[in-house]
Amino acid sequence: MHRHVVTRVLPYTPEQLFTLVGDVDAYPDFVPWLTGMRTWNAREDGGISTVDAEAQVGFSFLRERFATRVRRDAEQLTVDVSLLYGPFKRLANQWRFSPDGGGTRVEFVIDFAFKSRMLDALLASNLDRAADKLIACFEERARQIHGPSLA
Numbered sequence: 001m002h003r004h005v006v007t008r009v010l011p012y013t014p015e016q017l018f019t020l021v022g023d024v025d026a027y028p029d030f031v032p033w034l035t036g037m038r039t040w041n042a043r044e045d046g047g048i049s050t051v052d053a054e055a056q057v058g059f060s061f062l063r064e065r066f067a068t069r070v071r072r073d074a075e076q077l078t079v080d081v082s083l084l085y086g087p088f089k090r091l092a093n094q095w096r097f098s099p100d101g102g103g104t105r106v107e108f109v110i111d112f113a114f115k116s117r118m119l120d121a122l123l124a125s126n127l128d129r130a131a132d133k134l135i136a137c138f139e140e141r142a143r144q145i146h147g148p149s150l151a
Contacts, residue, residue: 003111011149014097022072030141089113
């Protein structure tokens with residue numbers, strides 16, 4: 001099992017970043033290795049929305065699909081992702097957004113293990129770089145949507 005935490009302070013509001021991360025349908029527009037996304041079973045219950053999402057991933061050596069349940073809590077400003085099916089034995093991640101000075105402290109936690117030992121070892125050795133690259137994709141998307149910083 002592999003766990004990694006990335007923390008950043010970004011010059012946007014917690015609500016802006018929560019909305020950005022919660023919009024899973026848009027991920028293929030700005031996360032280069034996501035080649036497709038299908039969502040279904042969307043539901044809303046008192047400020048908590050949930051949607052099931054199947055991502056299609058494409059790297060040079062890997063083409064996979066996996067599905068997750070995405071739980072968005074607008075009051076707590078958290079997005080929790082849990083595994084439905086795919087090449088993982090375990091996959092969970094969480095995004096937390098909290099005010100920090102003039103911006104937002106973003107905490108991204110990913111915890112996973114692949115069924116394939118070879119794939120698990122390969123991705124575990126690149127986890128830091130992959131998590132940083134993923135966060136960079138979201139930072140760039142925030143800049144595209146909201147500009148370079150809070151005005």
